[in-house]
Amino acid sequence: MAAEPVGRRVVRRLARLAAYVYPQETRIGDFGDVAAHLWDRERASASAFRATLATLKILLADTIKGSFMVWMTRVVRFVGDGGRDVRLAARAVRRRPGFGLLVVLTLGLGIGASATAFDALDRTLLRPLPFHESDRLTYLALRERERGIWSSPWFETLERWRQSAKTLDQIEVFTQSSVVLHGASGAERLDSLSVSGGLLSMLRIVPVAGRLIQPGDAEAGAPPVVMIAEDTWRTRFGADPTLVGRTLSLGSAPQPTTVVGVLPAGAKIDTTLVPAFVTVRLRAREYPRGQFVSLLARMTPGATRESVETELRAITPTDEPGVGTAVPTALTPGELYLGDTFSRGVWLVFAGAIALLTIAIVNAGHLLLGRAAARRHELGVRLALGGSGLRLARLFLAEAFVYIAASVALGIGIMVGLERLIQSYEPRLFMTMDGAGLEGRAIWFILAIAAIATLACAAVPLFQSRAQDLRSVIDAGDAVRSTAKGSPAMRALVMTQAAIAVLLLCGSGVMVRSFSNLMNVDIGMALDRLVEVGATAPGPRYSTSEERGAYLAQVGAALKTIPTVTGVTTSTQPLLSTVRSSAPWLDGEAKPAEPGDSPVGLATVPVNYFDVTGIRLVEGRLFQPEDTADVAVVNAAFAASRGGHVIGRSLYTAARPEPWRIVGVVADVKNWGLAETAARHQVYFLQLRLNPGVFNRFVMRTTGNPSVVLNEARRRIADVDRMVPVMTTQTGEDVIRRQTSQHRFAAVLLSGLAALGFGLALSGVYGLIALNVSQRRRESGIRLALGATRHGVAATIVRSGVLLVAIGGVFGVIGAWLVLPYVEVLLFNVSPSDPWSVVISLMLAAGAAAAAAWIPARRASRIDPARTLRT
């Protein structure tokens, strides 16, 4: 045979290669032969070169067109068959509704809980600010190292940063405030936001009507202007377009203020407050020193939060007033508004929810695995009849898909419900939300976990069916079943579940202990039946000191007549809170340098203050009616810092040259927060009559319902003068709830997750043992026949269940020891490796596992050996 021409050989080889593009069943002939034949035909009328080119052209077009068509046909057919599989699977699910319901419930809970936790995390910590070039915006604050809380720098520091920071283009500020709106029906105090002149234009907010507040509005001598929030504009002014340009009477000293524009509802500048108005303030002279001011800055291109922090720390002198030991920090909104502790709590709950989801998926996989074991015979037959592995995989996938689709629907329902519930309980979590609902990244998260869950649920039984040669099942028949001792895969799954459940239990145990420690803290005063109402006599209505004093006395008298109120007192300091002041000093001591490192709370209170609030006397005496205005009482921490010898000594403050005489020592009150462990210094000065110049807080003790008293107090104050708005009001319970919210939140949510996870893990144990028992009927029967006691048979089974959970539980405890130290900041008076939580979690898990195993074990011990052996 003559040597084959080069061109012919080339096309033959290429065609054989091209054949591999096609599915195997298409390759029914030799592609190379066909190509060579085509070449021969072309060669008959052209040169070898041209023939080669022409053949290659045919091959190329053929390969592209042909393979595309063939593959598309296959894909369409596969998808079409997949639809049939889904229908088939749906029918199979309907046939066993109880089983299906269990799987869907399990997965739905996991999906719902984790989607809710993800949504909370996303909305609070991950999502960028909804403003122009949000990646270049950052919040700035001072971080107080020892307490992990934020404070804001004084105006001088802000100016320094504005002038010197090269990583920042612009720093603007805003703070929460309130305005008094004077209308026909009286005065009303509304929430507002005070901003610096350039804030709104920096954020590129587009006004609904009119214009934004601009830097010019903040200049000295500029006429007072205000922007009205869209909601207020619609609800109070009927969206009147002529409001822009008109003046409103605003302020405690009513002042005509021009409305320059309408702020869109979507512009949530401060996510914790829905303001009615936006005013310009925060120029040097109005910049508040005690109150928190948010600093929002625009970074220069290329700058990062880290580089900003580095620069600000370098340019801020450590002895700067208002800075003290705090360090400048660049933050995300979540970090700023929720604080470090709360942020960690959100992450912790998210981790807990993911753990729950893992248990749920494992449980569902486990249930399906059990079902696959029960269907081994059917699957074996399918394989024997020529069902391909691919076909089987598709069947499992379709079945998993049906379960997951139903679970996702349930999960979304659970998520919406949970978010509503949590929103009413802890609004900060979903603060950027306009009503609970599915949106944005939460949808992607759900789709992603649904895909993972589908694959996992399909893979587990498939893997299992591959591992055991199903064809052997048919040969051996049911006899094979009795050899299965709970497959290793199933045992591993149950152990994993137990580990995660115990991890969750440890976490929730620690949180619950921490929360209960916090609730049992000795506050130092009897807070639970106290009600606080703030009142002040507004300047223009009460111009002289006598008039103001008379007004406040009237308010006090009106409050005393409220039923169930047993005492009324006042304080210049809010309940369980403090206004930081510079430290006083005693006779024989030098005046401390500014600013004091350990701030001292100073309160001015009347004679009956300690009686009404229930603050205990430790030493000396309390105030007496015959005292003159130069006596003071200090707290135990203050006394201890002076070696306990304070009674009779003179105390000096920067406010006046005359000394105060210390007459008594009272118990420490948790004025710096319930979780504060270091006792802070506190001084109470006697006040003979109300100080008409300051904001006075009336504190009432009631024997009745504090909320009822609060409402009644509002009414009585309005009765004294309708034109004076009622200021801050709160009950003792409000204070406690606010101060314990993040601990309560973490404890409640984590406990909920732990309970769910624990329940799911138990159903896993039960499922495994029950399946095991039904598979080991023969073995149990033989044992009983050979003389084993019924109790012994049951005990063996229970022991195997408890052992699985115990081994898993030990891994869970190790996990808890590794994970929980990260959230130590959330804990109060409890160690992250709290031994009680560990012991109780393990005992709970083992006990419950024994109970879950006992039910099927009892069934096994009641087997009639004669009947089992005959069949």
Next chain:
Amino acid sequence: MGARTEGLSRSAFLILFALAEQPRHGLAIIDSIAASTKGRVKIGPGTLYGTLQKLLADGLIKEASAAPDPDDDDPRRRYYTLTPKAKRELKSEAARLRVLVDAAIAQGILEA
């Protein structure tokens, strides 16, 4: 199957047409198609085998039991022949084409 109402694909029609005269093997089908279309249609191996496989699966052709040409002794060669169903399909497809051709002539697109 839905595809049937759409008529045969062009390559399927040509292959059936090539097999209508007598059972043929793959290479002979290519030659027959080239001859009947005066060399205008050249089908490649993928189209040939892909279409043959589809026609087999659809029951339009089957493998012929014996080679019609006793001189042809290559044992690798597989011969295909039409099924009765294919003959009906081919007939109706040709009729459909005739209607189109008649219409084209009536409109002066083609000469009679």
